[in-house]
């Protein structure tokens with residue numbers, strides 16, 4: 415096999431996610447990347463080129479590609495039990511995983527429901543919250559409160575509570591009727607304001623929405639600290655503390671979607687620890703299996719669980735199911751991932767790596783077209799603008815970020831900017847030298863993007 419042959423075969427048959435296929439067609443300007451194998455932070459194509467995976471393959475990979483510790487755990491499980499129905503059956507990997515998830519997540523999350531991808535996990539949390547209120551005789555609580563610029567997945571319910579018009583505008587007639595509250599985005603800080611100030615100022619909108627809609631609102635859903643798909647916009651943990659208190663006061667659930675930020679990305683194992691807060695529902699996926707197999711977990715409280723625990727005839731139970739719920743191979747990958755967190759100083763090392771990223775990105779703050787360099791732990795983003803003093807964005811039609819993407823590929827780096835925001839969210843096995851390389855390539859790419 416070689417790069418070209420595989421590309422031709424692909425373009426005759428596949429329809430790629432999140433892609434205008436014409437970009438890759440005859441007149442397209444984007445190269446499709448055929449990957450033969452991965453090793454650590456590197457992805458190798460068929461013609462001997464390699465690319466540093468700066469985005470952890472869409473934020474899923476934690477400990478590098480083809481990690482033998484995770485790979486061997488999955489291989490061993492393969493000879494034992496590949497899958498079994500989880501309704502009426504149980505198995506060791508699933509029980510051990512749920513026990514350990516309860517141990518490591520915030521105090522008070524004592525039940526685990528499993529699904530097989532992030533969006534499905536969000537659907538579970540939304541349905542469970544809505545259903546809880548019915549079960550406790552509050553059937554008028556049917557609506558969800560979301561933040562502006564939020565992203566929670568692509569299935570219709572998850573898309574409804576997302577606010578990225580690029581993905582959802584087309585489907586507006588199919589969307590749930592949700593309540594949108596302006597995000598506490600620190601990019602919008604005024605002169606002299608800290609991110610905590612922005613959080614407190616913006617919380618007024620949330621307080622107002624909760625006061626106004628408490629009778630009809632089932633839950634507020636947020637991505638703690640970083641709105642990843644929403645151009646890596648970030649906010650202060652103060653907002654989480656205020657939100658937890660207000661949700662309790664108004665009797666509205668809090669759903670923390672930690673699908674992207676969980677498992678160490680923001681510096682702590684879970685972003686909610688920055689509060690610290692315990693949400694009523696915590697959605698996990700992506701890093702849960704370190705990027706090995708699709709799986710999601712929704713953790714919730716005993717209070718929620720008890721509202722469904724009843725005589726069959728009451729028909730109160732949560733009947734949601736997915737064929738691959740609790741897949742043993744995925745559970746083994748997740749357990750091996752947790753073993754690595756247990757045995758290696760992952761978070762300590764990440765702190766050093768994050769400090770290094772911060773130091774290396776520092777000079778970009780002075781760049782005439784860089785409006786913001788922001789970071790929460792192992793997520794760092796650089797936002798390009800046309801006019802720095804007014805923070806005027808480049809028109810989206812110019813697709814400036816693609817210059818960085820294309821340049822990265824010629825230099826052996828898989829950087830995949832979100833619009834005008836270039837970011838690093840690498841596997842934790844990256845070295846300081848590799849970070850230096852990525853920042854160098856990103857800086858060159860930014861020069862190309864602003865000159866284009």
Ligand SMILES: *Cc1c(COP(=O)(O)O)cnc(C)c1O
Pocket residue numbers: 531532533534536565566567568637642643671672673674675699700
């Ligand atoms: C990726 C993501 C999802 C959706 O997960 P999928 O597995 O892609 O369906 C939901 N929420 C957040 C915050 C995400 O980043």
